Amino acid sequence: MSTVVPLKRQPADAKGYRILNRAAAVDHDEKRRVVAGLLATPAELSPKYFYDELGCALYGAICQLPEYYPTRTEIAIFRDHRTEIADAVGQGGQFVDLGAGDCCKAEGWLPFLNPSRYVAVDIAGPEIERSLARMAPDFPDIEMVGVVTDFSRALDLEGALLPGPATFFYPGSSIGNFTPEGALGFLSGVRRYFDDGREGSGLLIGVDGKKEKARLDAAYDDALGVTAAFNRNALLHLNRKFGFDFDLNGFLHRGFYNEAEGRVEMHLEAVRDQDVRIDGHVRHFATGERIHTENSYKYEPAAFIALLKGAGFDNVRIWSSPDRGYTVYFAT
Template sequence: MNVHVSAPADKRHSIDPAFARDAVRGLSAEHKSLPPKYFYDERGSDLFEKITRLPEYYPTRTELSILQERGDEIVAAMPKDAALVEFGAGSTAKARLLLAHRRIAAYVPVDISGAFLTRQAEALKNDLPHLAVHPVIADFTHPFMLPREVASLPKAGFFPGSTIGNFEPEDACAFLTIARHILGPGATFIVGVDLEKDDRTLQAAYNDEAGITSRFNKNVLFRINCELDGDFDISRFSHRAIYNRAAHRIEMHLVSLAPQTVHLLGHDIAFRAGESIHTESSYKYSVAHFQELARCAGWMPDKVWTDARRMFSVHALRAKPAHH
């Protein structure tokens, strides 16, 4: 689909062409959708940090408990004196549990939200002055260059939060392949993966009573209004999250409460009452299913750690050495 994007001359310079293209294409499709990466401007990143502290949202605290209790073993699975590259860094709370171990020589947080990333990196430099910190502002779903300062160091990747579940399975395989090329032969990749569980627990985690997840979901519409000259009436959309057991995924949607037409960048986007924008999927895996996915991307499963209730898992994957 060729997407024509027009904008007033005074706004043209500030419009992100990738965001414009993805928004127009996704909202013009028969089944409307928006990529979840566009939740994460500074406001969206702050809202997500609030989500991670909600009582219903088990993934963050469960993964943190694994990193706290098994951190020695997890760091021991990495090459010594490695550069730890965190894909989609956001808050450094989880990385700090690994960086406290002196086996890690440098930290490379990578995130699309530049202001939030810079703030987190500065705080980390203040707290851990012995650690070299080299933030990279990039979309981690595409190839990017690591800083030259870490070129000679062995590499370990870090991808917590079960963000891998936000990819469609074929896209997850593609991302894992990109990460393997970025990190290089012999690298280790530490990946947090949410496990399959009962519907009730999953539904509650994405439909919190405080409404923070709803605000986070709607943030993509705020961004379209602010950055793409959109005119969404956000009060006319409701947050909905459901567990699609057949597909092994939570689905987040924004549902139009009435027939309406929205305008952005010269396009008229019509909505029927009850029509939704699919904004995010969160796939849940078994340990074996995720290891199979990793193998398809050229990684060798090494170790896996779970909590006592088997709610969440942390995997260590290895890239084959250069001589293979």
């Protein structure tokens, strides 16, 4: 039996969507930074290299895993406190989704907040273009703008944001990918957008808390091996983007909670001695040597509120999961 799904038609006066591609501007230093990180000891790579097309799809699969609690926990907080959070945020204005990905979490908010403009910001251009094309017909009154940019360098919303209040939305505990100092800098950058004609703006952000090691270890090293594929795919991405010759079979996934540092770490570990060609260099990896690919810092509410205050936010409201393990903050 087949099901007929009516095609979505865009109303003639629908606002539609447009994409501002900031990633198209050549970043001459990008390759140099990647090469320097890989030649260093210990080797390191920014987690932004997870998110090519396959990486975005694998992240979507991670969110479905039984061990990966953050996505479903955060969505449950949004659902359980929908009215209170919507009242705090307010109606209208602009809604800026940082690291929007498939835009699904923001999509859940749009009918409750009725923004005039939705701005989806992400390094993964095809992912947000696809998401905005999917959403635009359902929200004909909302102007949709995609900004393809790397906000770990700077949050550049030139041309995407109008004067007037904006709610910045940063779900998924992605703030944990920054070091605490980096998070302070990033949040201060968001806070600066509130000045100069954007009084009444706010930040709605979801942050994972510290919890027992076994639960965190399982969440970042699942039995099916999806997180392992997500981590190892970064090497495929590098090979394609920069012409390196990593052998995927040469590296294993490691994901574990480092209690002393208060963060989950992901690494790629060499399973044997091997040489990799990296932009004219030959990098020898000894058996057991690792490339550090991600940190995911975990914050207790008191520590995260202190970080928000340090970044210039005066008022903070919070909503936590029943086990207090995950918290959503609204800061103004």
